[in-house]
Amino acid sequence: MYAYTMISRTIFIVILLVAVFFGLSWAVSSIQNIIGPVPSESTATSTDSNGVERESSEPEPEPAQQQEPPAVESPPQEVIEPPTPPEAREGAVYVSRVSRPSYSRPGYVQLRTKLSEDERVIITGWRIESNTGSMIIPQAVPRYTFFGQNVNEDIVLERGDYAYIYFEKSPISKSFRLNQCTGYLNARADFSLVLPNNCPQLSRDSYQHLSGDCQNYIRRLRRCELPDPNITNAFLGEDGNECRAFINKNITIAVCYQRVNESDFFSNEWRVWVNRGTIFDSSHDWARLYNTDGMLIDEYTY
Structure with missing residues (x-):
């Protein structure tokens, strides 16, 4: 009776272990399906001193990072010095x-x-x-x-x-x-x-209507020379009056300054x-x- 009991317990334990094993395998498979495959590692073999080959795992190289192009430097701005006064x-x-x-x-x-x-x-x-x-x-x-x-x-x-x-x-x-x-x-x-x-001098066209003596006198006047009253008063008659009137109106300092706004x-x-x-x-x-x-x-x- 005792032997039968021990055999029954042993069979129960074996069945329990088998159930646990298959349950763990199913759980691991489910987890892999959820999170995806585990990245593989590259292996390399090496031979030790006894001639036995050994595998060594090396991580896969990380992908090279793309380098950013160097920044283009703008040329230095020319400093313009103000002109010397x-x-x-x-x-x-x-x-x-x-x-x-x-x-x-x-x-x-x-x-x-x-x-x-x-x-x-x-x-x-x-x-x-x-x-x-x-x-x-x-x-x-x-x-x-x-x-x-x-x-x-x-x-x-x-x-x-x-x-x-x-x-x-x-x-x-x-x-x-x-x-x-x-x-x-x-x-x-x-x-x-x-x-x-x-x-400034008068143009000859401006006084050609005067008497000959008056015209001769005006032509003899140098630049910046004012008429001499002693001479102009000696002109007689209507011609003399017309000569003096023209000279007193056109050959004066005041007439000269009428050009003050001219560029020259x-x-x-x-x-x-x-x-x-x-x-x-x-x-x-x-x-x-x-x-x-x-x-x-x-x-x-x-």
Whole structure:
């Protein structure tokens, strides 16, 4: 009886183990179906010292990552330096001549410009220096007139402008920019260097209706010369009256200034007087031009 009982238990245990085994196999198969196949590993064989081949597992190489293209660098931007203003640029204004004084005329310095079309430079306050002295460029009258007050302002030079600076007192106590009418000043003051006579002249067609004597007199008048009343009053009769009326209406300083708004009325030339004797040696010297900041703009030797 005892032996029968032991055999029954043994058979039960065997059946239980078989059931457990098949149950585990089914579970593993179900899990694989759910999660997919397990990645395979590459195997490699090697032989040990006893000549027995052994398998070794090596992981599969990971796929190469795609490299991003290098970023394209933009070229460096060019830095544009602002142009040097003419008042601080060497040679923008330069000494073109130094004239030594003589018995009949004073010494003077001539300044010229090297400027672009839209540049302007103020030279009032600049210093001209020699080996023995120095002087400061003063103000001047930019729009000289015979009919109002002439106010001094800073001297402003543009492209093509030039200035004469005289070492003497101005005959009219003013420095000024020339215009088409300033030549009339030659009859009012004694200028060491005569002012240019650029006054406009009448066309001959405008007075051909006058008498012969009147026409001859008008033709003899030089530029910037006003008619002499002692001569015009000598013309007699109706022809004389017509001649005087025409001259008094058309040959005057006021008529000259009617051109003030024309583009070429004002000259490129300035006349400046510094009311002192020359600072330059009569034989040899060194002229240096400095701006208001003390920067050397130009130098000239003779």
